[in-house]
Amino acid sequence: MSTQRKMLIIDTDGGIDDAHAIFMMLDSTVYDVIALTCVRGNSGVEQVVCNVLKILGAANKLNIPVYSGCAFSIRGQNTTPKSYHGEDGLGDCPSVEEPDVSVLQSETATDAIIRLTKELPGEITLMCIGPLTNLATALKMDPDFGSRLRDCFIMGGNYYGKGNITVSAEFNFHSDPEAASIVLEQLGCPTTLVGLEVCLKNGLTWDQYRELRRFPGKRNQFLEAIERNPVAFSIEEGWNFSPPDAVLAACMSSPPEVVMETKHVYATVELDGKFTYGQMVVDWNNVLKKNPNLTIVTKIDKNAFYTVLINTAKSDI
Ligand code: RIB
Numbered sequence: 001m002s003t004q005r006k007m008l009i010i011d012t013d014g015g016i017d018d019a020h021a022i023f024m025m026l027d028s029t030v031y032d033v034i035a036l037t038c039v040r041g042n043s044g045v046e047q048v049v050c051n052v053l054k055i056l057g058a059a060n061k062l063n064i065p066v067y068s069g070c071a072f073s074i075r076g077q078n079t080t081p082k083s084y085h086g087e088d089g090l091g092d093c094p095s096v097e098e099p100d101v102s103v104l105q106s107e108t109a110t111d112a113i114i115r116l117t118k119e120l121p122g123e124i125t126l127m128c129i130g131p132l133t134n135l136a137t138a139l140k141m142d143p144d145f146g147s148r149l150r151d152c153f154i155m156g157g158n159y160y161g162k163g164n165i166t167v168s169a170e171f172n173f174h175s176d177p178e179a180a181s182i183v184l185e186q187l188g189c190p191t192t193l194v195g196l197e198v199c200l201k202n203g204l205t206w207d208q209y210r211e212l213r214r215f216p217g218k219r220n221q222f223l224e225a226i227e228r229n230p231v232a233f234s235i236e237e238g239w240n241f242s243p244p245d246a247v248l249a250a251c252m253s254s255p256p257e258v259v260m261e262t263k264h265v266y267a268t269v270e271l272d273g274k275f276t277y278g279q280m281v282v283d284w285n286n287v288l289k290k291n292p293n294l295t296i297v298t299k300i301d302k303n304a305f306y307t308v309l310i311n312t313a314k315s316d317i
Contacts, residue, residue: 005030005031005032006030006031006032006123006125006150007031007032007034007120007123007124007125008025008028008031008032008033008034008124008125008126008127009033009034009035009036009037009113009116009124009125009126009127010022010025010033010035010036010037010127010129011036011037011038011039011069011109011113011126011127011128011129011130011134011135012036012037012038012039012048012052012129012130012245013038013039013040013041013042013043013048013089013129013130013131013172013175014038014041014042014043014047014048014049014050014051014052014055014089014090014130015041015042015043015051015085015089015090015130015245016042016084016085016090016091016223016226016227016230016243017129017243017244017245017246018042018051018052018055018129018130018245019051019055019058019090019222019223019226020223020243020245020246020249021127021129021155021243021245021246021248021249022036022052022055022056022059023055023058023059023219023223023312023316024246024249024250024253024308024309024312025127025249025252025253026059026061027311027312027315028252028253029253030252030253030254031125031252033061033064034064034065034116034124035064035065035066035067035112035113035116036052036056036064036065036066036067037066037067037069037109037112037113037134038052038066038067038068038069038109039069039070039109039130039131039133039134040069040070040071040072040073040078040080040130040131040133040175041080041089041130041131041171041172041175042080042083042085042089042090042130043080043085043087043088043089043090044071044078044080045068045069045070045071046068046071047088047089048068048089048130049066049068049101049104050088050098050099050101051088051089051090052066053066053099053100053101053103053104054090054096054097054098054099054222055090055222057097057099058096058218058219058222059218059219060218062103065105065112066103066104066105067104067105067107067108067109067111067112068104068105068108068109069108069109069110069133069134069137070109070110070133070134070137072133073131073133073175073176073178073179074133074136074137074176074178074179074182075176075178077176080175081165083165083171084230084233084234085230086229086230090226091225091226091227091228091229091230092229093225093226093228093229095225096222096225096226109134110134110137110138110141113126113134113135113138113145114138114141114142114145117145117148117149118148121148122148122149122150123150124148124149124150125149125150125151125152125153126149126151126152126153127152127153127248127249127252128152128153128154128155128156128172129155129172129245129248130172130175131156131172131173131175131176131179131180132154132156132172132173132176132179132180132182132183133175133176133179135152135179135182135183135187136176136178136179136180136182136183137179139182139183139186139187140182143186146186146187146188146189147188147189149187149189150189150190151189151190151191151192152187152189152190152191152192153191153192153193153194153248153251153252154172154183154191154192154193154194154248155172155193155194155199155244155245155247155248156170156171156172156173156180156193156195156280157170157172157173157180157193157195157196157267157269157279157280158170158173158195158196158197158279158280159195159197159267159280159282159296159298160197161276161279162196162197163196163279164196165278166275166277166278167275168273168275168276168279169276169277169278169279170195170196170278170279170280173269173278173279173280174277174278174279175278177269177270177271177277177278178271180269180278180280181268181269181271184267184268184269184293184294185268185293187293190295191293191294191295192251192262192294192295192296192297193267193294193295193296193297194244194247194248194251194297195280195296195297196244198247198297198298198299198300199242199243199244199247200242202242202247202300202302202305203239203240203241203242204240204241204242204306204309205240205241206235206240206241208241208306209231209241211310212309212310212313213227213313215313215314215316217313217315217316218316219316220313220316246309247300247305249308250300250304250305250308250309251297251300253308256301256304256307256308257301257304258300258301258304258305258308259297259299259300259301260299260300260301261297261298261299262295262296262297262298263284263295263296263298264292264294264295265282265283265284265292265293265294265295265296266282266283266286266288266290266291266292266293266294267280267281267282267283267293267294267296268280268281268283269281282296
């Protein structure tokens with residue numbers, strides 16, 4: 001078994017579960033995070049940059065370079081819906097200090113992704129936990145960039161047509177359906193996707209959540225603070241605790257092995273539907289006779305997922 005650590009770029013829209021996932025990857029025994037790239041999603045991209053710097057500040061990791069990325073979707077949208085993540089996209093928490101944005105790199109996210117994959121061909125893993133606009137833009141600028149990636153992991157899309165932002169679409173794909181479509185069709189490196197369903201199915205109970213947040217470290221306290229409003233809202237709504245980006249992070253960390261079942265399939269994104277715009281469409285029965293372009297995680301071990309979360313929370317003491 002190779003003991004060489006892998007290099008990771010995290011492309012993020014700086015939300016609450018993004019923070020959770022970023023902390024998990026900063027703790028990874030497998031990956032070294034070499035850059036964070038920001039994209040419009042849970043908030044506008046300038047706010048995303050602030051949020052990512054706050055997250056890195058809480059982890060004492062402001063030495064990792066942060067790049068600002070696309071402010072508009074491929075179709076030119078820059079609005080962001082009011083959501084679970086609050087006005088600022090990070091839980092509207094007054095106790096979190098404003099960061100020093102002067103540490104932001106001057107290079108854009110897409111230029112940095114293209115450059116890094118040229119400097120380190122075949123060595124970089126990309127983890128995408130926001131809309132796929134930066135990746136699609138990089139592909140438009142340099143169609144070969146995907147072939148220089150080692151692999152790519154995406155949280156986004158859905159496979160039973162149950163949406164969390166519209167009736168049938170998942171938030172990250174719906175925020176930029178054209179970008180998601182370009183990435184699925186053109187990225188060309190081994191790509192694994194954690195969709196919405198597997199995340200919702202493996203949410204934690206509120207007792208498990210309280211157990212998770214009882215550890216006293218700085219990152220844990222930061223998460224507890226930014227989660228306060230959405231947790232109260234979720235309890236009122238009768239939901240459980242389901243952080244989708246943290247599910248993807250857990251699937252990338254092992255041991256323990258979290259992924260129990262995957263399907264290698266062809267998938268694309270609906271770009272014309274009146275009700276289904278932005279919905280991922282999976283050719284489960286190979287009707288289109290296309291080569292598979294995606295490995296979809298269809299089943300995870302819920303106990304192993306919880307163990308990974310607890311391990312991250314404990315390591316912060
Ligand atoms: O649908 C879940 C995704 O959208 C996550 O990346 C989360 O941050 C959200 O806004």
